[in-house]
Amino acid sequence: MPQLRSGGATLAYTDTGAPPHRPDAPTVLFGHGLLFGGWMFRPQVTALRDRYRCLCLDWRGQGVSPAARDGYDMDTLTLDVLNLLDALGTGPVHYAGLSMGGFVGMRLAARHPDRVRSLSLLATTADGLRPRRARQFRQLAVVHRLVGLRPVRRRAAALAFGATFLDSPGSGPVLAEWERRVRQGSRTGVARAARAVADHPPVADELHGITAPTLVLVGAEDVSTPPADAERIAARIGGARLEVIAGAGHTPTLEQPGAVSRSLRDFLTEADQHP
Template sequence: MITVNGARIACTDTGPRHAPAVVFGHGLLFGGWMFGPQIAALRTRYRCVTLDWRGQGESPPSPGGYDMDTLTADALGLIEALGLAPVHWVGLSMGGFVGQRLASRHGGVLRSLTLLGTSAGPEEARKAREYRRMARVQRVTGVRPLLPRIRPLLFGPAFLASPAARPVLTGWQRRVVRLDRTGLRQAVDGVADRPGVETELGRISVPTLIATGADDVATPPAEARRIADLVPAAELHLLAGCGHTSTLEQPARITELLEAFLGRLT
């Protein structure tokens, strides 16, 4: 645990201390563990750091501060506290919301930016209403009754149909049902209520890798194309047969993309 901006934030820190640092920001309803396959491949050459957003993963809930600007400040505080800058930032979905804000507002702390299954715009109104409603329901019932509705948002149909996916899905479910209900509601509201940052993306000057699943329901491929159009010299990859959670659905492909991208910059 590390205390940043008055909040206790869980983090992991593996790999050579003087190697280039890669910081991983996870998606909603996950934790830094979702980058396990990538860290396993990178940690001999890079210092790999994960952080769990407030009220998610192993981070306890906080009295407030679940909006994207506060989480960006948390990420910046962790980077400064651990003396990591400049870092390669890898963010999936929610972690991508933070990554875009870091890159456009605090570009000096980054070496590069990787965005996986994320969006620069605000949440579409219909989805935002649905997410807020589910967040209110789970506050009373817990998240378990909602899992059948949540899984297709987070994972693609090919992955859900694969017997090989069962250990991953079981591990995710075991973790998500343990989350504090109040903290989870605030985390969902923070995502649903976020403002867009499209007008800021032209200020991003670090090399940027964008990858998204062709079957991503939560952040469809059009969202990634929009970011690629707005970020100077960004490269975009579309992942066939993949849903929202690419690091777990196609771990080898994401690792391959990261190794090639980071390798060109090191």
């Protein structure tokens, strides 16, 4: 995978390049959630790469990006995104972020509106984490750094995926890949990222500054950032569209990949026509 140096960190990313028949195609940049990497958008990249250049960035210490000494806060991750866009010369992008990727996306669109063609927010919140949920992430960070994923696997899976998906026989390969990738990644990096997620400040007061066309997607079974969080985001962004994905929890891109891909494709088609 290609790499970028940003603020002392090494970041891995994937880049499909422009479609052969669309050399000037717009770029879609995907930002993943905690305990994942850009791979969680693989179904959406497959669905969109015939019309868009698709980039997936692995945050510091997650996916295949090595652990960085610092810079796991959402403001620094937003600067990492800007550095990637500058390095690749993409111009304004369609940004799609899930969970912590959404934390970054809201900051990016509110503070740098000229860099964002459209904004898709999946399974995220603008209000910060509730105290109980924040404690869970801090505990997960400590345990995972000391002994790995196994002792907290069941709890982490329940936060990451919905009950319908977890009870489905077809979930096995996805869960196996998720667990394998988490185990192969940096324990230190994941622990630092989990603490940053637990402690990240709200961004709700900045949402009025978002002018890009916005899609807000949430799984009906999401217990980490439930539909009420998505409703508040949509209400604060002028003209935002809210969609609830049935049968999905906090990782709808993998739980209901077809539904998410169709929603994104339809939304991006409309956004491309936005003046």
